Amino acid sequence: MTLIKTTYNRRSFLKSSALAGGGMMLSFSWLASCKPSPEQIKSLPKEWFDINGFLKIADNGLVTIMSPNPEIGQNIKTAMPMIVAEELDTAWEDVIVEQAPLNTDIFTRQLAGGSQSIRQGWESLRMAGATARHMLIAAAAEAWQVPAEEITTDAGVLSHKASDKSAGYGEMASAAANIPIPEEVALKDINDFKIIGTDRKNVDGPKIVSGKPLFGLDIHEEGMLIAMIVHPPAFGMTYKSMDAETVKSMPGIKDVFPIEVYPEEVEKQWSDGGGIPQLVAIVGETTWQCMQAKKALAVEWEETSKPESSAYHEEALTKLLNTTPQAPAREDGDVKKAFKNAAKVIERTYSAPFLAHNTMEPMNFFANVTSDKAELKGPIQTPEFLEKTLASRLDMPLEKIDIMMTRMGGGFGRRLYGHFGVEAAVISQKMQAPIKLVYTREDDMTQGTYRPAYKVRYKAGLDENGKLIAWHVRGAGANDDLVFENRFPAGAVDNYLAEKHRLDSNVTTGAWRAPRSNFIAGAEQSFLDEVAELAEKDPIEFRLELFERAIANPVGDPEKNDYDPERYAGVLKLVKEKSGWNSGSNDNSMRGVSAYFCHNSYVAQVLDIEMEANTPTVKKVWCAVDCGIVINPLSGRNQIEGGIIDGIGHATYSQMTFKDGKPEQENFDKYQLIRQQQAPKEIETFYVDNGINPTGLGEPSLPPIMGALANALYKATGRRHYSQPYATDKQVVG
Amino acid sequence: MANFTLKVNGKTQQLEVDPTTPVLWVLRDHLKLVGTKYGCGIAQCGACTVHLNDNAVRSCQLPISAVGEQEITTIEGLSENGDHPVQKAWIEEDVYQCGYCQAGQIMNASAFLKKNPNPTDAEIETAMNGNICRCGTYTRIKKAIKKAASTENA
């Protein structure tokens, strides 16, 4: 049994109150961790005491949690009630999640990015559930005049065996509201979990399969108009002028006008990202009318900075790789000397293009801005930042701005950047009418905010026994660093050098599912495969030797390393066993392996290829995952499978290229996404069962699969791949 | 502008609309049936799939003027209580992630199974290749179609 404190320095993480119609409400701090680490105790951030989560128990026993986290497809709307139901000891069907409207006084952190939603909610939800259960027991003990220790709970019912009394949670909820909050409560032993760790279906399933309006694009309000935008056709251009008169008289069109989304005086947030400062807005009665007007409208644009083409990006990144940066990001040992003494040296360069997010639901937002308030609704991952920008842009106090989040038709990082919410508000303000801003697919794909183009060069040195003695990585990205200097193999190689460069580009970039990892994992894991081959070692054994080194005798300060080599080696061993790697029946002729750590989780994968009509086909993927406790294994598998398919797809088929600043792919006819026929025929996932607190699941399966695929392709075709997308990669040696 | 009489989900509806308007936008904007989704507008993604009589069609490429007497069925009308065998199989297999593409997937799968109640894996893959799922739920979609096929034939 773990006892946790609900207070710190006489300040409580929890507050209770009676519900007006009967029942209790327990408010808690979403951020509070019940077991702060020693350094955190010295200075608990004040936000930890900000009440920003609610758990309500109504007098009918129904439990509601108000979630500050939007649903983007990672199924937290199912995982959160599971955690609460577990500690509260109620039936999980009786717990529902409501999406909380944004109120920054209440919710300080509403961000569904970086696989962190569950990680943040884990301890606070457990604490809230356990405390509420404790208070219900205390209320029952008082009502029945029996010792609290003799009262048991199960599936939302309190019972006292000796006196044969029992009551539903709902019956005791009002009384429980008056029980003082205990300073300490007991959490369940993880071995007693009944709900956490079991497969639970997505609670929104029935609504999804019957086409209920769930998404931002589905919003319809009385008197609502449709708005569309026209943005510059190329990066490095801005609005100059237009002749809108004929378009304004087209059927259904209400107005056409340029908008200043971000005038200079506006205080922008990081989440405004690559929002385009000046756009043209078209407002009409229906979507189709706006689309027609958009086609007919002639806008003149002017150049503000030099337009860039893909050839330029390629050249500029290569130039950076040939330049020694001023200071290394990390250096252990003497790399120069080690390469000189090495028996074998290998060097390879890997690259990847810009990528669009292409969420299936294009960007959109509803706004109704009047003189005294702004009401907004739509799919966004960072509402609290949007609210701040809006306050500045509309010159309105925060309390007058209301943002509701809708279910999101995909996120992948794209909806962290809420410029479309600002655009909707500005258009609504001008029209003095409620509007729904809708991006066409073309608008969505060519807006920018892309995964940056990357290039990385690796160099490795082996001694005469095939031991890795030197490692040099130098990476560059468009508007982004690429290299994680403290990730593997840092700590496992005596002589280690990591360097990074950043290329300034006017093509806008942003976080894309598993930022940086989404490229560098594949590059590193492809390279390691080639290094293992040069060392004449099995690729799994070669990696395990390195982890052994990092475990037994780490190079440099082990505290600096981001990863835990034991857990890393653990997933590799698990995937080795499950896939029957080197087991004789399979000679590994067409399989590749890969392992990576990101978002606090560890993943190892083996991928099998079969040649079908001379085309390599992914037959099966085995995936071992260590993400601590898995709340809902079923939805976890879904996300892991999705990450694998997404990774294979983007590494093989997708790219965004530019000619004179203009995106060359505007829709799914040219921009290829993986489809049903190209998806792996089978994916099998295995979780490491270690009872460690849960970590990210939405991202970590994507990065390594690009390496497993490249390594299997090499076995199948004899060709190494150095440039993504692999399908069009003509390069033979990197 | 022209007048049209449309049969959608068993109901006859009158409306006045530009004859070039794709059925997708007639459904979404005029009839407020928003289960049918917009994904690309150029017949590449399948998110807008509906049934025209018994055939799966891309409603983003189907002008209202081309519909005539034919009956349109959308995801909202596939079954009364969301219990068409394909919908049930989707819930059984917990197919969806974000869920946005799934109405199109379900409409395409249900039309396909009606024509080919006993499909092979390869036939399923070919039939479903026009429906993009950005979240990558392809393996589950295939499983759910197989499940629906086996229960329908049971």
Ligand code: FES
């Ligand atoms: S919206 Fe019709 S196929 Fe994509």
Ligand code: FES
């Ligand atoms: S479930 Fe998200 S696009 Fe298919």
